[in-house]
Amino acid sequence: MGANSHGVIGQSADIKQRLIDIRRYLHQYPELSNEEYQTTAFIREQLEQAGIRIATDFPLQTGLIAEIGEPKDATSPIIALRADIDALPIQEQTGLSYASTIPGKMHACGHDFHTAAILGAAFLLKEREQELTGTVRLVFQPAEEKAIGAAQVLQTGALDRVRAIYGFHNKPELPVGTIGIKAGALMAAADGFVIELEGIASHAAVPEASIDPIVAASHLVTALQSIVSRNISSLESAVISVTKIQSGTSWNVIPEKAVLDGTLRTFDEGIRSKVIGRFTEIVNGVAAAFGTKATLSWIQGPPPVNNDANLARAAGKTAENLGLVVVEPQPSPAGEDFAFYQKQIPGFFAFIGTAGAREWHHPGFDIDERALPISASFFAELAVSELERFAVEKEERQGLMNRT
Missing domain, CATH: 3.40.630.10 (Zn peptidases)
Structure with a gap:
């Protein structure tokens, strides 16, 4: 041969x-x-x-x-x-x-x-x-x-x-x-997350009677991006992507709940742990700032x-x-x-x-x-x-x- x-x-x-x-x-x-x-x-x-x-x-x-x-x-x-x-x-x-x-x-x-x-x-x-x-x-x-x-x-x-x-x-x-x-x-390590934000529903014309989970979710998406840009060295790497947001059933109703899904990718176990810790703090902090209740679930993927x-x-x-x-x-x-x-x-x-x-x-x-x-x-x-x-x-x- x-x-x-x-x-x-x-x-x-x-x-x-x-x-x-x-x-x-x-x-x-x-x-x-x-x-x-x-x-x-x-x-x-x-x-x-x-x-x-x-x-x-x-x-x-x-x-x-x-x-x-x-x-x-x-x-x-x-x-x-x-x-x-x-x-x-x-x-x-x-x-x-x-x-x-x-x-x-x-x-x-x-x-x-x-x-x-x-x-x-x-x-x-x-x-x-x-x-x-x-x-x-x-x-x-x-x-x-x-x-x-x-x-x-x-x-x-x-x-x-x-x-x-x-x-x-x-x-x-x-x-x-x-x-x-x-x-x-x-x-990379490939982890998934699901965040549930629970508020209080109301007519959209009376927002003051609600605790709006959509507003909280919107701020949360932006705040989560600060983890990589302000907590991870430029010589290291991590990716956080919110890939799905579900909330509401009608154009004139502020809903009770918003659900966000996404993924975290890291190449180092130390960075992985650090990001997950900071992620949890931000979810709880943003939820509290807007009066919503947050439930965070991790879908642990491979290292x-x-x-x-x-x-x-x-x-x-x-x-x-x-x-x-x-x-x-x-x-x-x-x-x-x-x-x-x-x-x-x-x-x-x-x-x-x-x-x-x-x-x-x-x-x-x-x-x-x-x-x-x-x-x-x-x-x-x-x-x-x-x-x-x-x-x-x-x-x-x-x-x-x-x-x-």
Whole structure:
């Protein structure tokens, strides 16, 4: 087997077409979070056809865990490769011949691409199974879009003995053959909020008889913007967006209640905590100033994706060895529940260039399928080299213990 124009080794024309076929099948039959039954069955079928064992010790309602490689002993290293498998409630507008066949559902974030790529890595690793110095655990995770799938995987114990976990997301603005690798914060913590302001209703012609929640809500939207501009250093970052306001039923009635929804995005846990504290103070203060009663509810999302520096360094070396263009990407304010894994074990998350015309969650979203064999080869090579690195580290530690 030769190398393509990007130096990616081990991809025959048959494997390339197989990955395209897999991705297009998944694209035609998208399933929403925790509804991925057909997707799970298809993944299982692909793995079993390749002779890859399903890890039945870690049962999931949707999604599954598989393994490649036989551990030599109880201390042999285990690493994990993760792909998310769910779609979005979006009506596709791509005009593709393999567009979604399910009305109102679409793989508008590229999870079909992620799944096909990690299946490709699995096929390559199965061919090299005898070379592996440990076990590669394949995590096909449900419900990433609702930020609850990673917790479901963790509850099974699938990562209890795993040394490190690796994942990725397609990046439309990066060219094919380019990989974004960054140590530290790569994606944001994504929290939601709901604020209910309760006042007193009245006829609109007699405002003095009311406690107007709309006026309070209007001042609150403006006051919340001062958190970032006056409490966060210009060298740090946070985003507060009020995205929905609901109040009132008639043009001539001051309503009793106003409800505001929105999101908070941060890249640092300290900043996250500081903003939430200040946010609470302002909500209560503005509500009190206008005589309304405030109820604030937080919808806690994933923490920031925070890449382990050693894993990022190793990934960069693998990418360069494959002839890929390595860049340090701009951090994304989008959230990713891969971050929950990184709270438990070291983890690395990459951005892989897919040269798309549209951003994530757009009804016209698509990827360049030339990135499929690149992604599959990268993660296969990374898995092999990381298992070797961890095996050597284990032997060195054992040798040191024997000498002492």
